Amino acid sequence: MEAVPTREPLLEVDKVTLRFGGVVALNEVDFTLYKGEILGLIGPNGAGKTTCFNAMTGIYQPTEGQIRFRGQKISGKKRHQITKMGMARTFQNIRLFPEMTALENVLVGTDAHNKTSVISALFRLPRYWKEERESREKAERLLEFVGIRGRLHEFARNLSYGEQRRLEIARALATDPALLCLDEPAAGFNPAEKEELLQLIRQIRDTGVTVLLIEHDMRLVMGVTDRIVVLEFGKKIAEGLPAEVRDNPKVIAAYLGVPDDAA
Numbered sequence: 001m002e003a004v005p006t007r008e009p010l011l012e013v014d015k016v017t018l019r020f021g022g023v024v025a026l027n028e029v030d031f032t033l034y035k036g037e038i039l040g041l042i043g044p045n046g047a048g049k050t051t052c053f054n055a056m057t058g059i060y061q062p063t064e065g066q067i068r069f070r071g072q073k074i075s076g077k078k079r080h081q082i083t084k085m086g087m088a089r090t091f092q093n094i095r096l097f098p099e100m101t102a103l104e105n106v107l108v109g110t111d112a113h114n115k116t117s118v119i120s121a122l123f124r125l126p127r128y129w130k131e132e133r134e135s136r137e138k139a140e141r142l143l144e145f146v147g148i149r150g151r152l153h154e155f156a157r158n159l160s161y162g163e164q165r166r167l168e169i170a171r172a173l174a175t176d177p178a179l180l181c182l183d184e185p186a187a188g189f190n191p192a193e194k195e196e197l198l199q200l201i202r203q204i205r206d207t208g209v210t211v212l213l214i215e216h217d218m219r220l221v222m223g224v225t226d227r228i229v230v231l232e233f234g235k236k237i238a239e240g241l242p243a244e245v246r247d248n249p250k251v252i253a254a255y256l257g258v259p260d261d262a263a
């Protein structure tokens with residue numbers, strides 16, 4: 001069943017400005033992400049996409065403005081608190097635990113929600129075993145979902161690049177996010193891998209997870225997103241349906257005029 005985007009705000013970026021010394025990385029950026037949609041955040045190099053992600057996930061504090069997730073302010077929250085609130089992300093440069101197996105990497109994500117106290121873990125109380133078993137089953141299901149169930153016991157460092165990207169997504173999903181933020185998930189992929197990723201992103205959305213996607217590959221962005229926000233030099237220059245954005249002269253000038261391999 002295909003999920004239908006709603007008009008219920010999940011994440012609100014409200015006039016966010018973020019300065020690094022003299023550099024204005026974000027300049028009064030304003031957009032809303034609605035529950036159930038796949039929103040693309042695009043723009044040329046240095047446009048402020050990653051900075052925007054980092055502000056949303058609590059790494060940077062906006063200099064001005066406000067970000068609200070599920071109606072609650074993000075600013076002042078620690079990263080693990082934001083994860084608990086239901087936001088997960090992957091990184092432009094893959095960040096896995098290379099000396100841990102695929103399964104163990106996903107278990108790190110499921111741990112974000114386990115309730116076992118130190119006492120019940122120390123004494124291996126029944127609740128501890130129950131949670132252990134459930135976490136493992138969930139991790140296996142997620143590895144199956146992203147298509148690398150067969151690599152369960154392989155060290156992350158031995159996985160292919162594409163498998164590592166999938167593993168990162170599985171680990172992020174293990175935190176039961178309402179919002180999954182993907183930072184250039186198709187970087188380094190060949191066309192067939194990109195097509196598979198596009199399917200996976202749709203499947204993720206169809207499980208009820210809202211997706212924010214930063215991506216350079218225009219075909220992928222146009223093919224998978226419901227709406228797109230375009231940044232240039234830290235400012236939002238366009239927002240709308242993929243076809244509207246594609247035909248917007250400002251966007252063409254800023255971004256689509258640049259050949260893919262130069263982006």
Ligand SMILES: Nc1ncnc2c1ncn2[C@@H]1O[C@H](COP(=O)(O)OP(=O)(O)OP(=O)(O)O)[C@@H](O)[C@H]1O
Nearest residue numbers: 020023024025043044045046047048049050051052
């Ligand atoms: N920690 C930082 N300190 C100083 N300047 C920064 C920092 N992070 C980003 N910037 C600057 O902020 C601007 C926006 O950068 P950002 O990485 O968010 O862009 P981007 O759209 O993600 O680009 P790319 O597509 O290259 O990843 C750039 O001018 C960048 O140099």
